[in-house]
Amino acid sequence: MRIGLDMMGGDFAPAEAVKGVKVYLDNVASDVHLVLIGDEQQLAPLLTAAQLDQSKYSVVHSSQVIGMDEHPTKALKEKPHSSISIGFHLLKEGKVDAFISAGNTGAMMVGTYYSIKAIEGVQRPTISTLVPRENGSYGLLLDVGINADCKPENLAQFALLGSLYSKHILKVNNPKVGLLNIGEEEGKGNLLAQATYPLLKENKQINFVGNIEGRDIFSEKSDVIVCEGFTGNVVLKMAESFHEIAVKRNIHDEYINKLDFESYGGTPVLGVSKPVIIGHGISKGMAFKNMIQLAQQIIDSKLLEKIKESFVAKEVQ
Structure with missing residues (x-):
């Protein structure tokens, strides 16, 4: 190799x-x-x-x-x-x-x-980031920047790519897939989220658990969190800022330290x-x-x- x-x-x-x-x-x-x-x-x-x-x-x-x-x-x-x-x-x-x-x-x-x-068969490659969770495990958020505007079919493919990465690299058995949205109920969100939901729901290759909200990102509610790159990049940069603020304020916390995404290395182009x-x-x-x-x-x-x-x-x- x-x-x-x-x-x-x-x-x-x-x-x-x-x-x-x-x-x-x-x-x-x-x-x-x-x-x-x-x-x-x-x-x-x-x-x-x-x-x-x-x-x-x-x-x-x-x-x-x-x-x-x-x-x-x-x-x-x-x-x-x-x-x-x-x-x-x-x-x-x-x-x-x-x-x-x-x-x-x-x-x-x-x-x-x-x-x-x-x-x-892949319409658009994507990039992801690891999301630290309180129990010590990691979720996966994608896309986080290279696809700022997406079609529902793109998000459906990101869900499959993220599931495969979670299963084979993060070793999560049957990873749960969530669609990042402003509410849990089906039918919530903008036109992109509303059109993406049924595609994920019908996809037998993934374990779709429905919509998840921003407060669920760092929880175990889903292992793979799907969104377009505009939203994903905002979430990523905001999480990075939490770590930066902690460093400036001389706060030492094991979990907050995991928000230093630089320590993970890099992200593959999936x-x-x-x-x-x-x-x-x-x-x-x-x-x-x-x-x-x-x-x-x-x-x-x-x-x-x-x-x-x-x-x-x-x-x-």
Whole structure:
């Protein structure tokens, strides 16, 4: 198994990326070979200082970096030797089995769409975030930003993608799916929610439990929470702000600390044919380590194959 890692993406790269690689290689027993994509001149002293097992990684040189504020499409076109461009080339050619970056999110999404295909039947890929719950388990919220406007059919697909992720990665048996809404009763909400409800209710591939309200997001009422990306991103950023406020006020709480989404690493792009993981721009060592581990889990669990099978089955119905 070969996992490609953009060493130049993120506010604290490449130093924190190297720290993440070291934590992963020192603590996770696996047959993973890491392909580190970045400027060799910057990486060499950091890798030497980290004293890594040289048999566990290789370096692919990139002479360019796509900045966080650059226009995604323009940057990918004008910087073919950037770490993100090279990473997608390696993924497309089958030279790595997954690609991870905490760099320019827009460039990662454009690269995903143009370098690898969506799984047949998937209308729109989606991204999700983990939602910590008081009992120590995690729910899943999606979409959280890349699909601000959606059709009911899109939300129905997000529900299936989220269910498969919850089952095979989070190990939740028969995950409960809830539609985020302003009331529990059927018929509540805007036109999108009203039109989505019957699609979820009729879908035999998911365990739909009905509408859930904002106060239910951090509860165990549903394992997968479905909404369009506009609402999902607002919820995500608000939850992140709770943690920021706690830090500013010097409040130490085990549960509040779990709202630091940066510590989870990144989120996979669900619905595409190869594993792509997008990290938070402020990712530090532990986040990079977690992203590598998540990529390994996705490959080991054969999640993408299970998604393909489910969408084929859905078309047959």
